[in-house]
Amino acid sequence: MTASSSPPLLVEDVEKVYPGVQALAGVDFEVDPGEVHALLGENGAGKSTLMKVIAGAVTPEAGRIEVDGKEVPLGSPEAARDSGIGIVYQELSLIPSLSVGENVLMGRWPTTRGGLIDWSRLFPEARRHLERVGLDTEPRQVVRALGMAERQQVEIAKALSTDTRVLLLDEPTSALSDREAKRLFQIIEGLKDSGVAIVYVSHRLTEVLEIADRITVLRDGVRVGTLSAEGVTEAQLAQMMIGRETSGSPEEVARRQQRPGGEDEYVLRARSVARLPRLKPTDLELRAGEIVAVFGLVGAGRTRLARTLFGLEPATDGSLELFGEETRIDSPADAVAVGLGYVGEDRSAGLVPRMSVANNITLGSLDEITRGPILDFALEQQVAERYVEDLDIRTPSLDHLVETLSGGNQQKVMLARWTCSQAKVLILDDPTRGIDIGAKEEVFRLVRRLADEGIAILYITSEIKEARELADRLLVMSDGRIIKEFEAGTSEEEVMAAAGGVRG
Amino acid sequence: MMVRTRKTVAKTVTIAGGRGGALVILFALVVAFSIATPDFLTGANLVNILRQYAVLMILAVGQTLVIVSRGIDLSVASTAALSGCVMGVSFAHWGWPEPVALLFGLAAGFAVGAFNGFVITKWSVPDFIATLGTLVAVRGIALLVTGGLPVPDYERAVEGRNLPELVSTLGVDSILGIPLIACVALVCVLIGGLILSRTKLGRSAYAIGGNTEAARMSGIKVGRSKMWIYIISGLLAAVGGFMLTGRQASANALMGEDMELQSIAAVVIGGTNLFGGEGKISGTVIGVLIIGVLSNGLLILGVAEFWQRVVNGLIIVVVVALDQWRRRAARAASA
Numbered sequence: 001m002t003a004s005s006s007p008p009l010l011v012e013d014v015e016k017v018y019p020g021v022q023a024l025a026g027v028d029f030e031v032d033p034g035e036v037h038a039l040l041g042e043n044g045a046g047k048s049t050l051m052k053v054i055a056g057a058v059t060p061e062a063g064r065i066e067v068d069g070k071e072v073p074l075g076s077p078e079a080a081r082d083s084g085i086g087i088v089y090q091e092l093s094l095i096p097s098l099s100v101g102e103n104v105l106m107g108r109w110p111t112t113r114g115g116l117i118d119w120s121r122l123f124p125e126a127r128r129h130l131e132r133v134g135l136d137t138e139p140r141q142v143v144r145a146l147g148m149a150e151r152q153q154v155e156i157a158k159a160l161s162t163d164t165r166v167l168l169l170d171e172p173t174s175a176l177s178d179r180e181a182k183r184l185f186q187i188i189e190g191l192k193d194s195g196v197a198i199v200y201v202s203h204r205l206t207e208v209l210e211i212a213d214r215i216t217v218l219r220d221g222v223r224v225g226t227l228s229a230e231g232v233t234e235a236q237l238a239q240m241m242i243g244r245e246t247s248g249s250p251e252e253v254a255r256r257q258q259r260p261g262g263e264d265e266y267v268l269r270a271r272s273v274a275r276l277p278r279l280k281p282t283d284l285e286l287r288a289g290e291i292v293a294v295f296g297l298v299g300a301g302r303t304r305l306a307r308t309l310f311g312l313e314p315a316t317d318g319s320l321e322l323f324g325e326e327t328r329i330d331s332p333a334d335a336v337a338v339g340l341g342y343v344g345e346d347r348s349a350g351l352v353p354r355m356s357v358a359n360n361i362t363l364g365s366l367d368e369i370t371r372g373p374i375l376d377f378a379l380e381q382q383v384a385e386r387y388v389e390d391l392d393i394r395t396p397s398l399d400h401l402v403e404t405l406s407g408g409n410q411q412k413v414m415l416a417r418w419t420c421s422q423a424k425v426l427i428l429d430d431p432t433r434g435i436d437i438g439a440k441e442e443v444f445r446l447v448r449r450l451a452d453e454g455i456a457i458l459y460i461t462s463e464i465k466e467a468r469e470l471a472d473r474l475l476v477m478s479d480g481r482i483i484k485e486f487e488a489g490t491s492e493e494e495v496m497a498a499a500g501g502v503r504g
Numbered sequence: 505m506m507v508r509t510r511k512t513v514a515k516t517v518t519i520a521g522g523r524g525g526a527l528v529i530l531f532a533l534v535v536a537f538s539i540a541t542p543d544f545l546t547g548a549n550l551v552n553i554l555r556q557y558a559v560l561m562i563l564a565v566g567q568t569l570v571i572v573s574r575g576i577d578l579s580v581a582s583t584a585a586l587s588g589c590v591m592g593v594s595f596a597h598w599g600w601p602e603p604v605a606l607l608f609g610l611a612a613g614f615a616v617g618a619f620n621g622f623v624i625t626k627w628s629v630p631d632f633i634a635t636l637g638t639l640v641a642v643r644g645i646a647l648l649v650t651g652g653l654p655v656p657d658y659e660r661a662v663e664g665r666n667l668p669e670l671v672s673t674l675g676v677d678s679i680l681g682i683p684l685i686a687c688v689a690l691v692c693v694l695i696g697g698l699i700l701s702r703t704k705l706g707r708s709a710y711a712i713g714g715n716t717e718a719a720r721m722s723g724i725k726v727g728r729s730k731m732w733i734y735i736i737s738g739l740l741a742a743v744g745g746f747m748l749t750g751r752q753a754s755a756n757a758l759m760g761e762d763m764e765l766q767s768i769a770a771v772v773i774g775g776t777n778l779f780g781g782e783g784k785i786s787g788t789v790i791g792v793l794i795i796g797v798l799s800n801g802l803l804i805l806g807v808a809e810f811w812q813r814v815v816n817g818l819i820i821v822v823v824v825a826l827d828q829w830r831r832r833a834a835r836a837a838s839a
Contacts, residue, residue, distance in 0.1 A: 312721070336723025350721050352714035354781050363711055363722040366704045374702050417722060 006069030008033050008197040009054070009085070009166045014063030016049055016221075023049040024060065025221045031166060031197045036188060038212035038229070039201045042241050044463065046221040047201045048090075051170050054199075055087040056080035067165060086159030087168040090298075092151050094143045094158075101126035101139030104158045129157040132194075133187050149180035153187065160196070167191065168199045173207060174299045185211050203241075203297060205234040205500045219243055234500065235493055242464065242492045266321075267456045268425050270309065273318035279304045280481040281318060286425060286456040291447065293471030294460045294482075297499055301480035302460045303345060306429045309458070310342040311335040322425070336364055341418025345430035345460075347410050350417075353403035357395045358384035360402045360413050364421035387416035391446060408439025415446055419455075426450065429460045444470060464492050464499075525826055526774055526790045533794065537801035544804055551683060555751070557796035558689035559584070560766055561789065562744035565696035566737030567767040568788045570631075572700065573709035573730060574716065574780025575624070577737045578635040581763035582642035583616045584745030588755040589646045589655055591746060595668050596656035602668040610742045616642055617738020621731035639764060646757035655755040667749065675750015685747050692740055697785035705732055713780025769816075770795055773823045794819070 011029035015022075024046045031037045041047045052058035054065060059075030066072065073079040080087075094103045101123045102109065110121040126139040135153040143151060152172060159167055169188075173181040188198055188211060202208050208215060209229055216226040217240040224240050265288050272281035279301050286292055296302045307313045309320075311329040320327050322338050329335045335342070341364065344350050351360055361384045362369055369380045384398050393412045395405055402413055411431055418426055428447065432440045447470060451457050461467050467474050474486040476498045484498045537544040563580045570577040591609030594600040600608065616638055623634040650657075656666055666672070674684045700706040708729040711719035720726050749755040768778075774791030776783025798819060802812045 310721075331725070332721050333723045333725045342721060344721065349715075349717045352711050352718050352781065354714050355710060359707070359710075363707075363719070363724070366707055366724075370704055373704075374698075375704065375707060377702075421723075 006066065007031055008068060009199070010064075010066040010069075011050070011054060012064040012066075014050065014053055014060045014065075016046075016053060016058065016060045022221050024053070027063075027218070027221070027223050029216060029223065029226075031199060032214075033197055034192055034195050035213040036192055036198045036200055036211055038208040038215045039199060039218065040203060040205075040208055040215055040237060040241060041218035042203060042463065044220075045218040045241070047203075047218055048170060049221075050218070051087065051168050051199070051201055054080065054166075055085060055168060057087075081162055084163060084165035085168065086162060086164035086166070088152065088155045088159050088170065088172060090171045090174055092155050094151055094155060096144040097142065099140050099142055100130070100137055100146070100154055103143055103154055104129050104139070104161055106158060108161075126157075129161045130154070132160055132191075133157045134190065148175045149177075149183065152176070152184070156187065160191070164196060166197045166199065168201070170201045171203075171298060172200070173202070173204065174297075181207065205237050205496075208237070209234065217241055234497060238493045238496045242496065267323055268309075269321040271319050271321075273308060273315045273320060275304065275308045275313055275316050278480050279308055279315075280479075282482050284309075284458075284475075284482070286458060288424070288456050289451050289454045290473070291451045291457045291459055291471050293467035293474045294458060294477055295464060295467040295474060295495060295499060296462070296477035298462065300477040300499070302462070302477050303429055304480065305477065306342065306344075306427045306458070306460050309335075310340055310427055312342075336421060336423075339422065339424040340427065341421060341423030341425070342427045343411070343414045343418070343429065343431050345433055347407065347414065347434075350414050351402050351410055354401055356399045357388065357393065357402050357405070357413060358398040361387055361416045361420055364417045364423075368421075383420060384416075387420050391416050391419070392442075406439065407435040408442060411435060411439070411443055412446065415443075415450070419450065423455065425456045425458070427458045427460070430462060431459075432461075432463075432466065464495055467495070468492060525830060526787060526794060526823065529823065530790055530794050530797065533797045533801065537797065537804070540801070541804050544801055547681070549800065549804070551678075551681065553793075553796045553800050554686040554689075555683045556800070557792055558683070558685040559744045559748045559751070559760070560763060560770065560795070561689040561792045562692045562740055562747065563760075563763055564767040564770040564788045564792050565692050565785060566740035567771050568774075568776055568783055568785055569696060569700055569706075569709060569733050570737050571768070571771050571776055571778060572713050572780060572783045573733050574713040575631040575730065575733065576635060576768065577620065577734065578632065578764050578768075579616060579620060579638035579642055580737060580741045580744070580767055581760040582639050582646070583613050583738055583741035584748060584760045584763070585755070585757055586616065586642050586646040586649070586745070587612045587742035588745035588749035588759065589650050589757055591671070592655035592667060592749055592755040593649055596661045596665040599662040599665065602670065605668055606670065606746070609746060610739060613738040613740075613742025613745070614735055615738070616741070617735035618731065620738070621734035624734070625727035625730050643757060650755070650757045652757060655749075667753065667755075671746050671750040672753060673750070675747055676753070685751060688743065688747055692743060693785055693789055696736075696740070699736065700785055705729060709733055710781055713777075713782075715781070766795060769820045773820060775827060778824075794823075 007030050009031040011027065014024050014027045016024040027050060039047050039050065049058060053060045056075055056077040056079060063074065064071065065074065067083040067085060070083065072083045104126040105122060110118045110125065112118045123139045130137060130139065133153045133156050135150060135157065137146065137150060143154065146154065172184060176184060192198060200212060209232065212229045214226060215229050215232065217224040217237065219241060266285050267288050268286040270282065270284040272283060274281040282305060294302050294305065308315050311331045311334050314330045320329060327338055358380060362380050369376050369383060381398060388395065388398060391412045393416060394409050402410060405413065432443050447457060447459065459470055472488050474490065474495060475482045476484040476495060478499060486495060543549060563584060567577055567580060587609040590612045591605050594608045595602060595605035620635055620638055623629045624631050674688055677684050700709065708719060708724045711724055712726055712729060716726060748759055770791035771788050772778050773794055774787030776787055795816065798816065799812055802815060
């Protein structure tokens with residue numbers, strides 16, 4: 001193979017293992033000159049890990065990466081950049097307080113002979129890079145003053161400013177409006193014409209079909225296939241992303257059918273609850289003992305809904321009824337007082353790492369373990385011990401710092417906190433994120449058990465399998481509102497199609 | 505076998521550093537000074553240390569509560585001065601009854617604490633900046649109240665009035681050889697310890713300091729808790745101000761200068777994490793004693809006061825560096 005016929009980007013046999021998860025299992029991947037190559041997969045399929053490996057931000061256990069036939073040292077962002085790989089991450093990495101120009105040329109500012117920054121060269125040079133992405137913002141402007149779409153363009157200009165051959169875009173539309181996304185696509189077309197190869201990571205079927213020349217689908221760290229975007233349907237892609245059609249185990253289905261459905265035992269009713277602009281007026285009803293899953297893509301407003309219900313970002317509009325009574329929740333303290341519990345997507349946000357397991361469990365029910373003004377330590381130990389046993393939390397002792405526990409056990413401590421506080425409604429936001437399969441199963445079992453004990457559960461997830469496996473009902477969110485409700489047993493394709501914003 | 509060795513290492517490391525480490529340092533200082541000079545380990549000198557550092561102890565108790573909740577209170581010394589001054593002025597110059605004058609002084613401490621808490625929780629001013637502001641402003645108020653003169657000022661005092669009886673007694677007298685001022689400090693230590701370790705507010709302080717977001721999510725009223733913690737710090741500062749006034753038999757607007765920094769130093773030397781979430785009153789007691797013993801010992805040895813400052817400053821850095829080392833070692837041992 002001669003250098004001239006080498007692809008701009010060649011990835012061979014990349015493997016990456018995280019504790020308990022094989023993130024990438026021997027992935028091959030190749031990008032042709034001037035093409036837009038989409039990398040498609042569900043959350044957790046390994047897309048972002050692959051991106052990070054290519055950009056040198058993550059060191060793989062094995063594999064080879066070549067740019068234009070030249071091997072790139074693995075695990076070095078500098079080497080990747082020098083080889084011509086540019087990346088724009090989902091979370092933008094601009095420094096808001098600096099000017100657009102300084103950001104574009106971050107760390108490579110032209111200097112005068114005296115070693116000072118040469119502004120008379122910096123800004124014109126930055127402007128040239130900005131023009132490539134069609135942005136006519138003044139380079140002297142501070143980044144803080146820009147909108148999300150413009151910031152992203154700045155970020156792309158920055159990625160291109162180092163003579164980039166391959167540009168990686170990680171979920172670039174997740175924070176953009178439809179119009180802004182259209183604009184981004186135009187920019188991508190322009191770059192493509194100028195010979196830059198583009199890797200486009202997404203899980204949105206519609207936009208992938210719109211922008212990509214070829215599509216590679218990943219699932220569970222394995223490449224399922226690469227195909228031309230020509231003539232492929234969304235249904236085919238959804239099928240590839242999800243794998244075989246599953247409809248839950250027989251016991252699952254039986255369990256759901258036993259549920260007393262249709263009774264009007266609503267514990268929570270939200271009417272047009274909103275926090276504009278991200279959460280649009282939303283109706284929601286939860287019955288005792290019911291598991292309702294909320295599924296949506298990144299940026300659909302799932303987490304916003306959870307945080308609003310729990311008072312972390314109080315609703316600006318709408319009304320809430322709990323156990324038939326009109327209630328206002330303006331803070332988590334209000335929410336806890338009326339019997340709500342919340343487990344966030346980020347465990348570390350909910351636990352106090354250097355407090356003991358027992359202290360973390362009782363943190364939501366300090367009033368119950370207080371006698372007069374004084375905390376009753378003996379009672380606290382008793383209570384904590386009961387929940388540690390009940391939820392099978394594996395800890396050497398009650399006094400161990402919670403930070404020393406495994407992810408799954410930490411999550412169980414969070415659940416224990418809310419069972420301890422006698423919560424009647426639990427809002428779980430992606431509670432299994434980042435914990436291994438075994439622990440996941442355990443969390444599922446616990447969630448089911450809590451539901452069987454009569455707790456209403458709102459289960460927010462970005463994993464369609466989880467949603468289908470657990471839920472009695474499944475709500476799909478998109479663009480800040482609940483757009484569709486499905487019964488348990490709806491096929492993954494249907495749900496996925498709804499979440500992707502496809503009609504039909 | 506392996507596990508046991510690790511545990512032993514972790515245990516040794518824990519005893520050697522943090523509060524344990526502070527205790528070791530305190531002990532070493534006492535031994536060193538006792539050997540260096542016969543004048544150190546005498547009853548009279550030890551009582552002297554207790555008397556001199558009782559006020560710092562009282563301020564440091566409040567400071568501990570604040571720092572555990574990831575705050576910092578730079579205004580404690582100013583507040584002590586203000587409380588002492590308004591108490592003295594209202595009693596001696598304005599002729600108010602003793603209990604009312606005392607309550608007025610406490611109210612001043614309460615007000616400064618409430619103001620700090622309000623500015624920090626409602627206006628989102630960082631703790632450091634808010635209390636830096638009150639540090640300066642409160643001294644100003646104290647100067648306004650006293651006109652910059654010591655209190656009581658015999659030209660302005662109501663006939664025959666000096667300082668409230670209670671204040672001079674507690675500040676000066678002893679019982680069974682123990683200065684009453686030290687007993688007041690002990691009561692403050694016990695109350696502070698009780699609040700921190702055995703009340704909902706104390707537990708909330710640890711949670712807020714350890715992870716504010718988690719505290720909020722578990723239903724703790726973070727703003728209200730912080731408010732009360734600053735108020736308690738203000739009230740303790742007021743008590744400290746009374747004791748300082750009593751000990752000197754006079755109040756003035758500039759008394760207790762530098763004591764805010766000493767109180768922070770004592771708390772940190774005592775093993776409390778400056779970034780919140782960890783710490784104990786017992787550690788602070790040791791921290792205050794280290795500062796007291798060190799200054800006193802150097803003074804007896806005839807080390808120039810300028811050098812004392814240098815040593816006092818360096819000890820903070822060394823103790824905290826040791827503590828950081830201990831934390832790293834403990835983490836390595838438990839991993």
